Amino acid sequence: MMKYLSLIIILAGAYLAVPLQFGGNDYVIGIVVSALTIAGIAVAWAMLGNLGGMISFGHSAFFGVGAYGSALLAMNAGLPVFPSILAGGVIAGVVSILTMPTLRLRGPYFALAMLAFAEIFRILAIEMRWLTNGSGGLLSIPRLPTVFGFDFGSRLGGYFVVLTLVLLTVFVYWLIRNRPEGLALRAMHDSEDATLVVGVNATRLKAAVLVVSAFLTGIMGAFNAHYINFLEPDYAFNGSWTTLAIVAAIFGGYKTLWGPVAGALIVYLVDQFVFKAIMPSGHQLILGGLLAAIVIFSPSGLLPWLASRFRKEAGDAAHP
Amino acid sequence: MIARMISSVLALTLGLGAANADELIIGSQIPLTGSAARAGMGMNEGIQVAAKVFNETNGKHTVKVITIDDESQPAKAVAAIERLNAQGALAFTGGYGSNIIGPASDAAERLGKVYMTSGGVATELSQRGLKTFFRISNATGYAKALAGLSDTLDLQSFSLIYSTRESTAEVAKLLEEIWTAEGKKVTLHPFDPSIADFKPVLHKIKLQDRPEAIAMVGYENDYVGIIRAAKVLKPDAKAIMGTWSLATPKMWQDFPDLMNNVYGTAPLPYPAQFNTPEEQTFAEAYKEMHNKEPDYLGIFGYVQGLLLFNAVAEAYDAGTLNSGGVQDALRKTEHDTLIGKVIFDESGDNTNFAHRMAQHQDGAVAIVWPKESATAEARFPAVPW
Amino acid sequence: MAKLLEIDKVRAGYDAINVLWDISLTAEEGKLTCILGPNGGGKTTLMRAIMGLIPLRQGAIRFGGKDISNVPTWNLVADGLTMIPEGRMIFRDMTVEDNLLIGGFTRRCRANARANLEMAYSTFPRLKERRHQLASSLSGGEAQMLAMGRGLMEEPKLILVDEPSLGLSPLLTDEVMAILEQLKAQGRTIILVEQNTHKALKIADHVYLVRGGKVVLSERKEDVDMDRLHDLYFARDVAANRQDA
């Protein structure tokens, strides 16, 4: 009951309080949208990391493919923007099949193999000029449309869209986590042998998670393309889409449902609003230090740490 | 509790920005970190000089430039524009790289405020139908300057080495079109920005292309790599030329053994032969502020800054700040600037933008093309090796 | 006879689990002390505690009269205390020869390393044949020999030997016991941990029986009554007389 209540409060805050408080300030909303975009990738990334035990350095590949897929469908095939965002996710999911041979690899090898894929896609996007306009990129990508008199192309409109997408991403993650397959996958993290005994086809499950993770990442990429209205290979396949998401997920706690979202919001917003105000051009220095500190002092991330603090306090209160 | 903390932090960071009566606030969104940091810092120096010169000479108004680092990232550039707007900026300047200028100027357009830059050359930027977008440079100007010089030198065959980044690829494409249309032979050599060893490319040029001239479109580190490789392999060319960031005093100072006889685009000669009072004012202010000779990025930053400050002041006086006065002021007249006459068309492009070609000549950057601005004879045939 | 190693009411274990409960025993110089006991009784844990691989929670260990309770493992080794762990603890991805040579790592032994290597090879000719193979390719018996040879490279004063017969054929076990006897004849002090009661008793001077993290029997070999030992070993007589050393 408590759980549902806090969820409702969060939702109400996200859909009502934030727009009411900051709706008129495009700058704040814009930063929040960027943070939520990172949050979406972070959740998709953490899904692969937590359920499959696979740490990817190449999620920008799916982000970029989703972005280009959706932008090109909307620009060349005239598909309306919302369906093309969905299609962008599907394309990213399909493309992830190409990367499946890497599922045989483990740990850093898998991570770097995915990075290699991202780099290959970036170069292909430069070279396939007939499709992508090469390094010149795509300008004036269709904005999010106006539906029932509400302009989703505005900053605030973009906020509602990305917020909904992130919540749906979390919901999908939650669904998969709670299925028997999700439990098996989490067990696999600890020992692959254990699941083989249980009779789960580990590789097939991992492949499925990879496709879903790629799909969700592609959706975020597609949204971003229509939100920023612009794409070029270096931007769409930029490694920072991956690294920021990893930082966020690790920071918040990548084994928890909400950790990646909380991590993305905190890291991005604090970095932009506080560190940047203190140190206008070197603030990433603080970000790097923060990252190192969290790994050393609270390796399971911020949310689990807060939760344990909270439990402790509640426990102290109960037994004075 | 947390909410209160956040809102107090927001108030802290957003609240600075109440304008003084006659202090005009200009927002500068510029890369000071990330991949475009080098160029951004150069442009920033020019804008700061422009503000100083404006404040000392205008008499009536002063400008206050608020600078935000866009970290060479489009989303942060957009955020910077929106934040500057919240801080009361009347117009925006800065921007480096078409990929960043595109979305940032879109954001400025939505806010109905002028965006003035010199850092993006992509043709598409001015084809978006924006009303508030202005730039003093474009790809065509660079390409024309290189093509003009090669006509004067009567060069017939070229090896064109260019980075696959968007602005470089665009200038290279234009150059190829111009030269091919003139019936000249062009061989293209695109390269990825991460490449460090240019010997295989230069060797190919030396043995297969055998061009009369080598043309480069890239950035400083690319030029250094290409010319170094050329010095090793010594291809039998008559000239080597490039675009921006090449014919600069800094390049000579840092790489004297590579630069002699190299051609590059440059707005002014060096040592600066500052003839007009304006040029002198600029040069003195620049040296005083930054303790070094002005370079081309600084000149562009200065020109774009000053153009914008004057236009904003004019609109402020006319009370038309909110009714398109700034863009009208920019569009309606010709402006005499350090880089020659500037005339903006409907799309915001400077139709008069033509670059000059300069040559490194033993430590001096001599303007050698067009003839009317030339400060020295072109040394030809001549290469650094 | 001087007591080379004294263990005084030691308590130790892993994380939340305590394994050793105030255990006390001694090893006399030049003798072979045998620690018997069932699996999980704490024998290996005791070895690890002596070597400083796990921290003591209580009690003290003295080596040659010096308190070594909190001395790091590598310093103990430098002082002449050596543990020959079971064969699994060889360096699997190093060659046989490198495994042996690393035994002579301490400053004290480096100068003699080459000579000691030849000695180890003459003791275990099988290892010489396989000197350039990876240790992971060795059979269980060979791995055990490697662990022993490596331990001898350390020029130890006191050798703790952890279940050398584990997984070995009876023939090989005899060979190992013969080598231990030989080492004792050279004047080295040995603590032998074994499950193989009969073979160990043949060469032992003093016998301890450890069960449930405690010493349940301490006797000179001459005094050992095999039936009682077996009863205690398998905990058939719960009320058995408890004796501390």
Added chain:
Amino acid sequence: MFDLVAQSVFSGLLAGAYYALIALGLALVFGTMRIINLAHGELVLLAGYIAYTAESRFGLDPLAALPAAIIIVALTSVIIYLLLTRIRVDREINSLILTFGIAIMLTNGILMIWSADIRSTTSGWYLDSIIIGDTLFAMNTEILFAVIGVLVVGAVWWWLSKSWYGRALRAVSSNRDAAKLMGIDPRTTEILSFAVAGLLASIAGIALYSGKVIEPSLGHSLTIKAFIITVLAGLGSVPGVLIGAVLIGVAESLTATLWSSALQGLVSMLLFLIVLLVMPSGLFGRTRRRG
């Protein structure tokens, strides 16, 4: 055509020896401790900037900056190790994140100290050309550091396989507790290996500065290149690092010659993926699998 390919292979070989220098420190730490130091490229870059300061401020030859570079970079490397030892859980991923955070700090630190300008040596000798048999061209610095590269690979191989501390390092990596029983202090050994990795990064940094152009954002791509070579080589194979590096160097160079230099990255990444997927333990790795 023959000349073209010959020069291309020659350039590739020289580039390979230089890449080996870049990769060696990372390969050493990864091979012995299973730690990928994502700040390795920044360490190399830091050494390059120290050489720049020595040259521009004090008029020293880049190679003369080596002692200072070694002290500073090795110290930084050891500090990274000491921070890494603070990690308690999930060592594999958390060490990646920690070193990534340090890399961000180093990149921004370098930017703040040395600004975003590009830097390279002005010492003419390094850049003078050397011509072998009228057909093969190179810069002095490339030949010099190719030779140094091969020697250093040999030295590291010798150190790891024949020296007391090299053997001890391998023992620690193979079985930490057993290594302690050999009288080895694992921490000292590992500190030493991070210091050696710092030393190797310093040499690589001097090679970088005296042959290429440095800028603050370069570190990341150096790390990636180093890791790719390490994987190609196979875990723990020092000679494999040289061969993997040469393979990448020659492949890149031939791509530029026979195809287009825009596709260099594509070819080296494809090569990396193919080796990774087809030869699970790398070109020269031991039996340890990645699957």
